[in-house]
Amino acid sequence: xxxxxxxxxxxxxxxxxxxxxxxxxxxxxxxxxxxxxxxxxxxxxxxxxxxxxxxxxxxxxxxxxxxxxxxxxxxxxxxxxxxxxxxxxxxxxxxxxxxxxxxxxxxxxxxxxxxxxxxxxxxxxxxxxxxxxxxxxxxxxxxxxxxxxxxxxxxxxxxxxxxxxxxxxxxxxxxxxxxxxxxxxxxxxxxxxxxxxxxxxxxxxxxxxxxxxxxxxxxxxxxxxxxxxxxxxxxxxxxxxxxxxxxxxxxxxxxxxxxxxxxxxxxxxxxxxxxxxxxxxxxxxxxxxxxxxxxxxxxxxxxxxxxxxxxxxxxxxxxxxxxxxxxxxxxxxxxxxxxxxxxxxxxxxxxxxxxxxxxxxxxxxxxxxxxxxxxxxxxxxxxxxxxxxxxxxxxxxxxxxxxxxxxxxxxxxxxxxxxxxxxxxxxxxxxxxxxxxxxxxxxxxxxxxxxxxxxxxxxxxxxxxxxxxxxxxxxxxxxxxxxxx
Numbered sequence: 001x002x003x004x005x006x007x008x009x010x011x012x013x014x015x016x017x018x019x020x021x022x023x024x025x026x027x028x029x030x031x032x033x034x035x036x037x038x039x040x041x042x043x044x045x046x047x048x049x050x051x052x053x054x055x056x057x058x059x060x061x062x063x064x065x066x067x068x069x070x071x072x073x074x075x076x077x078x079x080x081x082x083x084x085x086x087x088x089x090x091x092x093x094x095x096x097x098x099x100x101x102x103x104x105x106x107x108x109x110x111x112x113x114x115x116x117x118x119x120x121x122x123x124x125x126x127x128x129x130x131x132x133x134x135x136x137x138x139x140x141x142x143x144x145x146x147x148x149x150x151x152x153x154x155x156x157x158x159x160x161x162x163x164x165x166x167x168x169x170x171x172x173x174x175x176x177x178x179x180x181x182x183x184x185x186x187x188x189x190x191x192x193x194x195x196x197x198x199x200x201x202x203x204x205x206x207x208x209x210x211x212x213x214x215x216x217x218x219x220x221x222x223x224x225x226x227x228x229x230x231x232x233x234x235x236x237x238x239x240x241x242x243x244x245x246x247x248x249x250x251x252x253x254x255x256x257x258x259x260x261x262x263x264x265x266x267x268x269x270x271x272x273x274x275x276x277x278x279x280x281x282x283x284x285x286x287x288x289x290x291x292x293x294x295x296x297x298x299x300x301x302x303x304x305x306x307x308x309x310x311x312x313x314x315x316x317x318x319x320x321x322x323x324x325x326x327x328x329x330x331x332x333x334x335x336x337x338x339x340x341x342x343x344x345x346x347x348x349x350x351x352x353x354x355x356x357x358x359x360x361x362x363x364x365x366x367x368x369x370x371x372x373x374x375x376x377x378x379x380x381x382x383x384x385x386x387x388x389x390x391x392x393x394x395x396x397x398x399x400x401x402x403x404x405x406x407x408x409x410x411x412x413x414x415x416x417x418x419x420x421x422x423x424x425x426x427x428x429x430x431x432x433x434x435x436x437x438x439x440x441x442x443x444x445x446x447x448x449x450x451x452x453x454x455x456x457x458x459x460x461x462x463x464x465x466x467x468x469x470x471x472x473x474x475x476x477x478x479x480x481x482x483x484x485x
Contacts, residue, residue, distance in 0.1 A: 003171050005149055008183045009035045011480060012169050014156045014224050015190030017045035018131060018466060019446030021139040022473030023188045025107070028148040030481045035182070036148060039155040039174060039219065043140060045192050046216040046418060047469065049256060050131035051327045052111075052124045053104075054467035055097035060114050066122045070094040073121070073461055081454030084237070088427045089451040093471055100471050101125055108138035118289035118323065120460035126327060131466070159187065159227040165440045186441045186480040189431070190473060191224030192217075193419035193447035195241060200225075201419075204238040207299065211413045213247050215255045224448050225422040231442070232433045237421030237450025242457040242465060243295020244325075245269055245288050246306060247415030248352045255415075262321075263341035265329040266313070267306050267352075267410035270322050271398040273380060274412070276301035279363060279372030281380065284392040288323055292457040295414045304412045305366055307377070311404035313338055322398065342408060354409040362407045377402050420457065420465065421450035429476040441483055443476035445469065 010032035013024045021043075024036040055061070056070040074090045104127070105111070112126040127134050144150060151171070157179070158170035167184045194200040195214045200222045202209060214220075229235055246268025248258055258264040271286035282301055288294045298304050316322075316335040324331035345353045356362035363373035383390050384399035423431050423444040430438040446469035458464065 003154060003173055003178060003180050004035060004151060004182055006033065006035075006182070009033045010184070010484060011035075011186045011188060011477070012156075012167070012182065012184040013037065013188045013190060014169075014227070015045065015192060015446075016043035016140075016150070017190060017192050017446065018047035018050065018135070018469035019473035020188070020190035021047075021135050021143070022470045023190060023443075023445060023477045024148055024473075025139050025143045025146075026474045026477035027186075027188075027480060028143055028146045030477065032481070032484065034143075034148045035184075036143070036150045037154050037156055037171070038150065038152045039223070040217075041153055043150070043152065044132060044135040044217075045219055047135060047466065048130065048132040048217065049259070050466040052126035052463050052466065053100070053470060054123045054461055054463035055101045055125055056094055056123060058098040058101040058114070058125060060101065060111060060125060061122070064114060066114055068121050068123055073123070077458050077461060077464070080456070080458045080460075084454035086427070086451035089425075092427050092475070093452075093468060096471055096475070097467060100467065100474065103474065104134065104138070104470065107142060109134050117326070117459055117462035118291065120462055123464075124462035155223065156227060159231050161231055161439065161442070167441065185484060186443070188473070188476045188480065189224040189228060189423070189442070189444045189448050190446050191222070191448050192220040194222030194225060194422065195220045195416060195419045197221040201241075205241060205419075206239070207241060207414075211299075212241070213249055213255050213413050213415050215247070215259065215415050215417055220418060220447065222422070224444070228423055228431055228442070228444065228448075231439070233431045233439065233442070233444075234424045234434045234436070235422065236424035236432075237453075240421055240453055240455050240457070241416040241419050242292060243299075244291040244415045244417060245294035246274075246298060246304065246412035248410060249413045250350060250352065259325065259328040261341060262329060262335045262338045263345060265321060265323075265325045266308060266316060266335060266338050268412055268415070269325050270306070271394070272312060272322075272400060273307045273377075273402060274298075275305045275307060275368065275373065275376060277303040277368070279368040279370075280376055281391060284389070284394040286394050286398055291459055295416070296456060298412060298414050305368070306410045306412055307362075307402055308408045308410070309402045309404045310406055312400050313342070313408075315400070352411045356407050357405045359402070359407060362409050366409045366411075418447050418465065420447050420453050423448055423450060425449045425451060428479040429472050430479065441480070443480060445472035445476050
């Protein structure tokens with residue numbers, strides 16, 4: 001018995017996340033024979049956990065009188081990337097973004113509204129039911145209703161390109177181990193990057209992987225990148241992960257479970273007090289309002305601890321937090337479960353949390369130089385009372401004294417959602433070879449495609465990663481249709 005229903009397809013999509021689903025459905029709506037592959041048992045990948053997508057000039061923004069200049073967005077993003085991003089890709093993405101929102105809506109996706117993140121613009125279109133709802137209630141059912149073929153637990157383990165530009169894709173059933181070849185006129189790569197491949201991360205990034213916590217589906221192992229490189233594609237835009245600031249590492253739980261934790265948000269996402277391994281401050285902690293830059297800042301030190309006293313814990317319970325974590329813990333949300341979560345972590349002797357009745361005792365428990373910690377906090381408290389951060393110029397509203405025990409220290413690691421880049425693509429999402437020419441009929445989308453970022457993701461325009469995944473999947477399929485004709 002064959003793995004696939006046919007031996008030849010117009011379009012084969014490798015990956016079933018946001019980019020893969022958008023590509024497969026668009027190609028099917030164009031009347032093509034389409035096979036979508038998913039190496040795991042469940043579809044959607046890390047897109048299942050996404051909260052919303054970027055757009056400018058959408059019908060939702062118009063309804064709420066939200067005005068954001070597309071050209072201003074382009075200029076900010078390209079300058080933020082130090083011109084490593086491709087302005088042509090950004091221009092086309094931005095100009096298509098409002099139609100992208102409407103297409104998803106027309107396919108059955110419902111939105112909660114539009115909002116900003118941190119200090120950014122209101123470009124984040126939040127969909128109901130997270131990406132899981134978008135994929136499993138709308139896109140995937142319609143793809144299959146139209147006759148699209150989906151294979152789960154099936155990997156693409158090889159890709160060869162014939163002289164006539166047809167593609168031979170080697171499939172492997174991950175349950176039985178059976179292998180077979182199929183032929184495709186077009187292949188669209190949507191593998192989701194390489195965050196979960198330690199070998200590629202060590203080779204192509206400078207991050208200390210002992211401190212990096214991937215918060216994803218775990219399936220972004222660079223498979224599609226390696227297929228394309230072997231087929232002659234150019235390696236490009238490697239080395240960047242979407243960091244998102246401080247994150248607690250619980251060895252007893254999957255990393256994604258911390259996303260909804262008030263304790264995790266209080267410890268890793270607030271503009272309060274961070275100490276390095278020497279017991280010293282090292283940055284204006286309000287950098288957390290740009291969570292990617294916060295991740296960079298944390299990596300400048302060998303280890304970082306955040307410090308909360310009972311006073312600020314009570315304040316956040318009564319008045320709300322300063323900074324949330326996406327829509328998992330919303331900005332300004334009252335932290336009514338924070339003390340309970342902290343107490344449980346202490347009782348369970350979690351390795352990331354420390355409690356003490358004095359600053360000296362806390363420093364000792366965290367194995368930090370006691371004199372340095374006490375001096376740093378004394379100076380911090382003095383600055384807080386004077387209303388001026390004499391070291392790094394942090395806004396005085398975030399200079400809250402550390403003076404009410406018990407005191408808590410949290411060992412921070414650095415969270416990461418995904419990598420972005422690996423393949424050089426044209427504005428049509430065509431993959432380019434090592435000579436800079438496009439490989440006919442081969443497309444890369446979402447986190448496999450370079451051109452959207454430099455070395456740091458730009459969260460001031462929230463939703464650009466998820467939005468690009470949906471957009472690039474559609475863009476690839478639309479251009480594939482032109483190629484097929």
